[in-house]
Amino acid sequence: MTKIRELPKSLADTRSAELLFNAIADFYDMSQATVLDMFARDGAITIRSYQDKVRNVHAWELDGKHERILSNINNVSEVVVGCSYTHLQRSKGTLQGHYDMVVLDTPLGLHRDEEGNTRCEHFDALRGVIDSGILKDKSLIVMYCNRNPYNRDEIGSHGYDEYEDYNFDEWMALRATFYKVSGPLTEEQMISAYRSVALQYGYQLSGVIATPCHSDIQGSPPYAFRLCLELTKD
Ligand SMILES: C[S@@+](CC[C@H](N)C(=O)[O-])C[C@H]1O[C@@H](n2cnc3c(N)ncnc32)[C@H](O)[C@@H]1O
Numbered sequence: 001m002t003k004i005r006e007l008p009k010s011l012a013d014t015r016s017a018e019l020l021f022n023a024i025a026d027f028y029d030m031s032q033a034t035v036l037d038m039f040a041r042d043g044a045i046t047i048r049s050y051q052d053k054v055r056n057v058h059a060w061e062l063d064g065k066h067e068r069i070l071s072n073i074n075n076v077s078e079v080v081v082g083c084s085y086t087h088l089q090r091s092k093g094t095l096q097g098h099y100d101m102v103v104l105d106t107p108l109g110l111h112r113d114e115e116g117n118t119r120c121e122h123f124d125a126l127r128g129v130i131d132s133g134i135l136k137d138k139s140l141i142v143m144y145c146n147r148n149p150y151n152r153d154e155i156g157s158h159g160y161d162e163y164e165d166y167n168f169d170e171w172m173a174l175r176a177t178f179y180k181v182s183g184p185l186t187e188e189q190m191i192s193a194y195r196s197v198a199l200q201y202g203y204q205l206s207g208v209i210a211t212p213c214h215s216d217i218q219g220s221p222p223y224a225f226r227l228c229l230e231l232t233k234d
Contacts, residue, residue, distance in 0.1 A: 208230065
């Protein structure tokens with residue numbers, strides 16, 4: 001069996017993002033696309049992988065320290081600093097049918113919105129974006145999908161998952177509710193859950209592109225993939 005190549009931690013994440021966005025741009029004409037990157041950080045992993053393939057990018061990010069660097073990225077036409085969940089609610093009226101692609105690179109596990117509600121991975125953002133009406137009738141949603149999160153309290157954090165809201169049991173319970181299966185998941189089980197969410201809001205899941213992520217923990221098997229959902233409304 002061919003051994004999976006290992007990449008240094010610094011490269012693992014960006015390489016998988018580049019792989020996915022290159023595949024998207026090969027398959028779809030993105031040259032006129034308007035894109036929302038809803039959890040942008042400084043754009044180093046996602047926006048930098050596609051900004052030259054699209055018409056313009058709106059970058060939303062909680063932490064104001066990234067504002068200047070985001071504003072200076074080519075094709076980023078708008079930067080919004082603040083809670084993206086709140087901003088999504090506020091934008092419902094003004095951004096109807098606006099985006100060709102929305103990137104949901106949320107924090108890996110639990111995080112909070114401005115009102116202190118717990119949000120888990122991309123689950124709430126995915127539902128919120130599809131429900132909000134900001135997508136075109138045919139749109140792409142891009143996410144980082146973790147098949148098998150590890151428990152930092154058992155095997156160590158590897159430099160990740162060092163945040164106040166970390167709670168492995170609550171995280172796993174919210175995953176089981178969303179995916180309707182607990183424990184390690186297959187790509188098929190996860191895609192099936194995304195299809196159900198799309199259908200709930202009147203969209204068909206009309207296509208997918210998936211690229212595996214190298215593990216950024218040396219010696220560990222890959223546990224995540226990046227996924228592009230093509231959603232279509234009749
Ligand atoms: C995984 S990082 C995004 C990485 C990014 N795509 C890149 O290219 O580097 C997740 C980001 O979500 C931000 N975030 C967390 N909660 C948020 C919220 N409620 N609203 C907006 N951004 C949030 C964090 O500050 C962090 O920068």
